Amino acid sequence: MLAHALLAAVLTAGLIGFSPGTARAAGDDTFGAGTLSSLGAPASASSGTAPDFAALAAALPAQPSRVVRPGLSATSTDSPPETGTITGRVTGPTGKPLADAWIGAFSRSSKRWIQFIGTDADGNYALADIAAGSYTLCFQGPTDSGLATECWSNEPFLWDEDALVRATDPIRVWPGKTVTGRNAQLEEIGRITGYVTFAGQAMPEGLRVSAYLRHGGWQWATSSLVEADGKFEITDLFPGSYALQLDQCCATIEARGNASIGLAWADWR
Structure with missing residues (x-):
């Protein structure tokens, strides 16, 4: 069972003709995922990727x-x-x-x-x-x-x-x-959608997926509540490279691309 999961996603606003899909590379911590463990939402943060x-x-x-x-x-x-x-x-x-x-x-x-x-x-x-x-x-x-x-x-x-x-x-x-x-x-926003699964277990209530923007280090951008069926959607993202992190361990996370996203996995045991 995975003790953690990190996804890095490269967003390119307005990219046309990109083939949706999922790429996985087990055991390859190429994005320095451990640096996320001490990060979280800043005290000034609220819902969304920016204040209204x-x-x-x-x-x-x-x-x-x-x-x-x-x-x-x-x-x-x-x-x-x-x-x-x-x-x-x-x-x-x-x-x-x-x-x-x-x-x-x-x-x-x-x-x-x-x-x-x-x-x-x-x-x-x-x-x-x-x-x-x-x-x-x-x-x-x-x-x-x-x-954005x-x-x-x-x-x-x-x-x-x-x-x-x-x-x-x-x-x-x-x-x-x-x-x-x-x-x-201003550029068009990007989004990431995906699923979180717990093998043989019910989905915990209140589980969230946080998105971190790679910009002079990992910067917390926003988070999304995971639905009862495991689906999540993170929207209003500024084009760039993101890592996704669960707020609790031991789950498998899968994100699916759309016309404005490229995906690369990095997960470890």
Whole structure:
């Protein structure tokens, strides 16, 4: 019986004509799976692969003087006098402008979300009255758009705040200045589906499969509850390499590919 199981999956968003299938290589720990044993969901993590920017924006006190759509915005504090602006444009996989996409400014010093804003009909945005400082900028598609959240520049969102700061390029805001050209082209999400089986045993209730993104080490991305028949589905994944890990031992895990996924097994006894 397997004491553990790890699956590594390479996601390529939009790949056409890939033949679904499963490849297995027993006893080959080629992905350094032991490094996952001490990892888990960061304290800041919630459901999904990224926070809901619209919900976070609604939770921040809005400035009465600010105008909504185009440029729907919410800020956490009154704007200080020494502020600047960040502008740019958000498009989809084909380059078409995205209306109602979200942009969030994350302070690299305080580790807090400072402001969120929505794009106009042409995909343009302007984060105004941003206090001078260094920020990570993240982009999220409209609700149910099927697009992956990413951060400047073309980096995945990471729940671990320290890892997010390390992985992303800083955007420096200066008093009275405008930072231009902070554009993003969002990609389609990937997904992994599969089954978990317990030989001769009933499926335990509450079993989860966690997905870890390989990005400067293994980074927890999200998890999925395993259904009573053993089926699981992990969605909204940023294109990249992932490892899957069960939250308890002694099961066999099988993942099946689709048009946007390639699979490789690594399991050990």
